[in-house]
Amino acid sequence: MSEKKLILGTFEQGRGILRLVPVFVPRRFSKAGLRLRLHPDDYYALGTKRGSIKERWFSSVIGAMNGELAPTDEGMSYVLPFNEKLSDRFTLKETQDILGKELVGEELMKKYGGWPMYSKFFDYQTPLFHHLHLDFEAAERVGRLGKPEAYYFPPQMNNYPGDFPHTFFGFDPNVTKEMVRERLLKYELGDARITELSKAYRIELGTGWYTPPGVIHAPGSYLTYEPQWNSDVNSVYENITSGEVYPYEFLVENCPPDKKRDIDYIISLMDWEKNIDPNYRKHYFRPSLLIHSDIQYTDKWIVYANDYISAKELTINPGQTVVIKDKAAYGCIIIQGHGKFGVYDAEAAIVLRFGQASCDEYFVSENAAREGVVITNKSKFEPMVILRHFGPNNPDMPKEV
Secondary structure, three states: OOHHHHHHHHHHHOOOEEEEEOEEEEOOOOOEOOOOOEOHHHOOOOOHHHOOEEEEEEOOOOOOOOOOOOOOOOOOOEEOOOOOOHHHOEEHHHHHHHHOHHHHOHHHHHHHOOOOEEEEEEOEOOOOOOEEOOOHHHHHOOOOOOOOEEEEOOHHHOOOOOOOOEEEEOOOOOOOHHHHHHHHOOOOOOOOOHHHHOEEEEOOOOEEEEEOOOOOEEOOOOOEEOOEEOOOOOEEOOOEEOOEEOOOHHHHOOOOHHHOOOHHHHHHOOOHHHHOOOOHHHHHEEEOEEEEEOOOEEEEEEEOOOOOOEEEEEEEOOOOEEEEOOOOOEEEEEEEOEEEEOOEEEEOOOOEOOOOOOOOEEEEOHHHHHHOEEEEEOOOOOOEEEEEEEOOOOOOOOOOO
């Protein structure tokens, strides 16, 4: 069977819904949080040179920027056909290229040429380094895309808080660029302690934040659900975090070659006004917003009020069957419970081996989302919880906080 025929057949048999294979991504820095529901023996499944596995990516049509040892498809989502043979899997990117607007809708194809975002579970035991993601203009200079992102902290995935469940955002409003410059000039000399200039917020489970490009931040140690734009670019402003030393290249790896020693250029990557916003929490904190709640199910917005990404948390009560309609394509991950998702048997993962298939992750085409997905919770006692991530074209997303 040709690949195109297999893709079309899988899409038709799934009635516009695709079952995705788990994508685990190692990082060579920091410590794994061990909350990804991956088997304890598999956190170094790719060897110690690659580092431990700290992320799981969802609905991804891009590869991770993960060093020269990483394969080109690392981070990319694969679709599992109905024969359930991993050897016959194909990428979501290939599916998008063949199906086009049938998969993601006319608006996304016309404006972005396909699916423009992905999401991930971000799982670190220690806080991450203080860093920023490039805006679209700065990223274009190195042939990449800017990266807005959002955070949500699902209680179901956070059985412990890690070492430092607080996130730094930006700088204190009284901090000046010259003060930041002094710290960055110490990057190769000693501990620059740049977070002394920042402000930390204790993480509240069941809530989230939106982080615009150009805002420096140091994520805390809870597992985080992160819808974000199709990009993996950053600039690391903190040189020592939890005793781990980061080389100068981490600061400038996404700078043009002639700008890698230009401290003014490096500072220009920041959106300075957003970084010193005295009302940062008011503008970027995201409590969940109730959409619907009755005896059958509860639906909430958990990512909203930005121009790029949105997400919802759906909770279906035990024994209930519901039809969930959305106005845009989306990816989703089941984090609690079991039952049916469209034509598929569905269940949250408990312990996954690296490389195995699962029944917890799906991609829903725009037409299938509009017609409505039939979801059944087959548990007598336990709720079924599903996180759904959308691109910028869900018209129902709240525009303001």
